[in-house]
Amino acid sequence: MVPSGDLSRSDRIDLAMAAPVLFTSMLDVDHHDTGAWHPERSSRLPAVQVAIADPAVHEVIEMAEPRQATIDDLALAHDASYLAGLEQFITSGRGELDPDTQTSIGSWETARWAAGSGLAAIDALDRGEADAAFVAIRPPGHHATATQAMGFCLINNVAVAARALTARGQRVAILDWDVHHGNGTQDIFWDDDRVLYASIHESPAYPGTGRASEVGASGAAGLTVNVPLPAGATGDHSLAAFDTIIGPAIEAFAPDWILVSAGYDAHRADPLAGLAWTAGDYGLLATRVRSLAPASGRTVFLLEGGYDLEALTSSVTATIAAVAGVDHETEAPSSGGPGRDDVIIAARFRARALES
Amino acid sequence: MISRLVIGLDGSHGSRTAATFAAELATRCGASVLALHAVGLLDRVPSEREPVPSHQHRVEILNELKGAWSEPLTGLSPEYRLVDGNPVSALLRTATDPGDVIIVGSRGAGGATDLGSTSSQTAKMAQVPVVIVPSIDDPAPPERAR
Numbered sequence: 001m002v003p004s005g006d007l008s009r010s011d012r013i014d015l016a017m018a019a020p021v022l023f024t025s026m027l028d029v030d031h032h033d034t035g036a037w038h039p040e041r042s043s044r045l046p047a048v049q050v051a052i053a054d055p056a057v058h059e060v061i062e063m064a065e066p067r068q069a070t071i072d073d074l075a076l077a078h079d080a081s082y083l084a085g086l087e088q089f090i091t092s093g094r095g096e097l098d099p100d101t102q103t104s105i106g107s108w109e110t111a112r113w114a115a116g117s118g119l120a121a122i123d124a125l126d127r128g129e130a131d132a133a134f135v136a137i138r139p140p141g142h143h144a145t146a147t148q149a150m151g152f153c154l155i156n157n158v159a160v161a162a163r164a165l166t167a168r169g170q171r172v173a174i175l176d177w178d179v180h181h182g183n184g185t186q187d188i189f190w191d192d193d194r195v196l197y198a199s200i201h202e203s204p205a206y207p208g209t210g211r212a213s214e215v216g217a218s219g220a221a222g223l224t225v226n227v228p229l230p231a232g233a234t235g236d237h238s239l240a241a242f243d244t245i246i247g248p249a250i251e252a253f254a255p256d257w258i259l260v261s262a263g264y265d266a267h268r269a270d271p272l273a274g275l276a277w278t279a280g281d282y283g284l285l286a287t288r289v290r291s292l293a294p295a296s297g298r299t300v301f302l303l304e305g306g307y308d309l310e311a312l313t314s315s316v317t318a319t320i321a322a323v324a325g326v327d328h329e330t331e332a333p334s335s336g337g338p339g340r341d342d343v344i345i346a347a348r349f350r351a352r353a354l355e356s
Numbered sequence: 357m358i359s360r361l362v363i364g365l366d367g368s369h370g371s372r373t374a375a376t377f378a379a380e381l382a383t384r385c386g387a388s389v390l391a392l393h394a395v396g397l398l399d400r401v402p403s404e405r406e407p408v409p410s411h412q413h414r415v416e417i418l419n420e421l422k423g424a425w426s427e428p429l430t431g432l433s434p435e436y437r438l439v440d441g442n443p444v445s446a447l448l449r450t451a452t453d454p455g456d457v458i459i460v461g462s463r464g465a466g467g468a469t470d471l472g473s474t475s476s477q478t479a480k481m482a483q484v485p486v487v488i489v490p491s492i493d494d495p496a497p498p499e500r501a502r
Contacts, residue, residue: 038398082471085470086469088469089469089471089472094472096472098442098444098472099366099394099396099398100397100442101442148445150441150444150445180397205440206395206397206440207440207441207442207445208441208445208449271400271401272400
């Protein structure tokens, strides 16, 4: 178990020992216009760009080009009829898929870049270009089901990447630390025994799914792991959830790859949710992910939510610093909020799932 | 037998029209009414205001749901419920009993695809009967109920 504490003390590693981190951004091909006031807005990607300019991590970044997903790529996780309808809806100029989910004329092409960027990162890691990858993309994806866009999400980017890996016979663990439960990802892999889906999220909250009792279909029971936390929960409880539930689940599953649905809206400054994490908490979680990496070059972080731009910047920097193993001064980890009992309850459901 | 009407309300003209229809149907068939609002991601971020704390915004929405949004249902003692999710998923997850009927308004915005239409998607995926109530002022042809 990795002890919690100050990231700057626990992860002091000489820069010469730092692991390179691949960084892919679709900043130059982002034409998904949701409107000036929408929280899932174009300025999020420049905020991530600021994160990698931080001197603490700048030297470890290896830039990689994004690519656009093909329809066949997208069909790994979505119904063909949904994809055809989505393209038609967007390119016909209609804008509102649901009260949350806006599109513009460029959204279809942008969504294809987002999904393809995860695939490009996997290709680059396959070539040995880095030890891990961070993929800065929008729109986010984890709410999109095989047949439905929702919650700002059009294409489920992490599901497309996971299916590309399982298609070549590999096992994938998806850790979703976005503050909202990834209902779409859970739904897509509900009965898939090649993919472990684990989520830490606020509850009750959008989208209303992700109870600890949701553990997967009979053929894949125990391969869905949910840890719902109450509003105000601090990072110490997410770390406890990782150490006692999610980490052991990933270890037991023995994946070939770990994909992280890396949302940053659990940060205490985020306007859309109520958890109380800090950038330091993201660093500690990323350290744990790094410790479980199946092998060098087998970990990909894909951006999901995160709507306070300063929090997004600092939290992404903390993540990349932790993955690279470099020293980085950041916000102190949070502790003392509610959530302890919820982790215990989730652990009981996990134990029951393993017994069944 | 129709035992409960599940109606989605959001304060729009279409949802008020649906509420008016639901009130009449509930009276005629003696069904109870569950009025729900799907709490989306943006419910918490009003365009002209600062984000509001989670508990506070839910109280505000619930008050709206119990008040102006469900005014046509006054006298029927409906159950009110906030359901996290988008309107389609909220209706589908709530209306699961054999006697449930979903009532949903239509803005007449349907195109060649169901995407973007709560009423069309709900009708397509629901396991219970769905009544789609077109908006009175809507120039688009009414969608068929099933």
